[in-house]
Amino acid sequence: MNKVASPIRVTGLNHWFGKNEARKQAIFDVNLTIPRGSLTILMGPSGSGKTTVLTLMGCLRDVQGGSVRLLDHELNGARTAEQVALRRRLGFIFQAHNLHGSLTARQNVLIGLEVHGGGASAAYVEAANHMLGLVGLGERLDYLPGSLSGGQKQRVAVARALVGNPEIVFADEPTAALDKESGRTVVEMLKALGRERGTTTVMVTHDNRILDLADRIVTLEDGRIVDDRTP
């Protein structure tokens, strides 16, 4: 896999919501280049557009104006098939865990692996078990999400996002459901992945307890970048 120095390059990004008269601009001329292996935190009050920027960069939303180059692919005007293929190289951690309630912890993690094809192999099961062990759920492999606590569910979601060795991890308030210690553990894990494998992380958070782990903190307000600093 080719190593891109800057897996995310955002230039002149504008975005609008609504149609016709109700159309309202939400993102104004955002420029952002994120180097490989770094951990970037997007901050800002609610409604500042940080989540919109995150979904635009993660090709979950179509780019309307400006350019987003993700892993050397232009997202503005990208076809659905290209978007789907790119998403397989990414990992998403959602604020709500979004686990599948009918699948066990292990099966939920397998979802992150089977997307790469090759079916349900023993190697996948082993990788899923290992990943769940890393997030401290080695004893809960066959539990359904319904019988896991909020923090445990969030850790399964983290395992699902990381098990496929994504090149970029997008996370939206990943620590919200976790106590201070496990929240830090998760973010430290992401940071270690950045060091060891060059995994890039972009995280939206309000959690002040983890700011010291960031390589860079970008603050948005009313759809514009107002601050960009290194702690």
Added chain:
Amino acid sequence: MTRLLQRILGRLPVGWLQLTHSRGRLAAAIAGVSFANVLVLVQLGIAGALNGTIAQGYDLFRADILISAPDANTMTDGGNVARQHLWQALADPDVADGAALYIGTLTWSRTSGDTALQTFGIGPDKGDFLAPNLAPHAASLMRADTAVIDRMTRRLEPGLVATLSETTPLTFEGGGRTLSVTGAFTGGVGFSADGYMLVSDQTFLSLFPRRLSGAPNHLLIRLAPGADPAQVADRLRRDLGGDLRVRSMADAIAEDQQYQGTERPTGIIFGFGVVIGVLVGIVIVYQVLSTDVADHLREYATFKAVGYPHRYFISIILEEALILATLGFVPGIAIATGLYAALNTATGLPLVMTVDTALAVLAGTMAACALSGAIATRRLAAADPADLF
């Protein structure tokens, strides 16, 4: 089960896991599919019984070729055939023998109600034109006003039939004559008659005084050994002139079944019942699958964010559709088989569950479920991964 499906599908059987996760809904869905299956199977069973009863009338006779009037769409419908055609046909070197067959319906009034007997009249010397179980009775019909009766006749007490013989006949009045029933054979009840009765041609003509000996309903033809029935039929059709129907026995049965199945109200009603059953099944399965999709939109949106393509979700829904089809079929066919037996006991109609019917219904169920699933996938568009944040 999960492992087996995993091996078949080459992926986690997400559809199966979703279905089995909500047991109540799964049970309701299976009940719905079973119900549709029962509906279709019972209609098919009755339609099959219709075909069966059509064939059983012809099966009482043995002939290579049947000559009938142009409008004789069924065994009893249509006009008569002039008996002179029999002599013409016998002139053909490949025709070995022939017999005139007279058919009428005789009402046997009993204290328990009227019984309609489909009565066949044939020369008592033509025993070799009768089915093997009828042939031995031919000689006993030589005596005027004797008959043999179908022991499957509706409301005919088995005790009455068991003691029948030439010395201890059952007598009853019909057509203004006193008939002596000296024997019984196994025929079967039909949709239009309660049972069959066989008499000699002379007895037939006295039972039905308005019928003429020169105008039987059908002519039965036996060919010389080695003759090709199709060739002889073509030749007879040409030689006999007019537009007589000259067909092999098998063709006559097939044409009759085709006619009664598609042009008579009974046949059309059963066909309609099948269509209704299929529609009910499709609606039920669609309802279950589309609710299931709606309930899992968030999960599917997450899967889309993970990078699964559209066809993955279609395969999940089809997986669910086929599971429902299979699970619904098992109780469906069990219940239908029970109903066949119950209907058979109640009506005497020959309802038979054949492997062909069962397999056709299973295939139809799968196709209908897959169609429902395909319609339900349209709801997938609502799963938008951008809404997850």
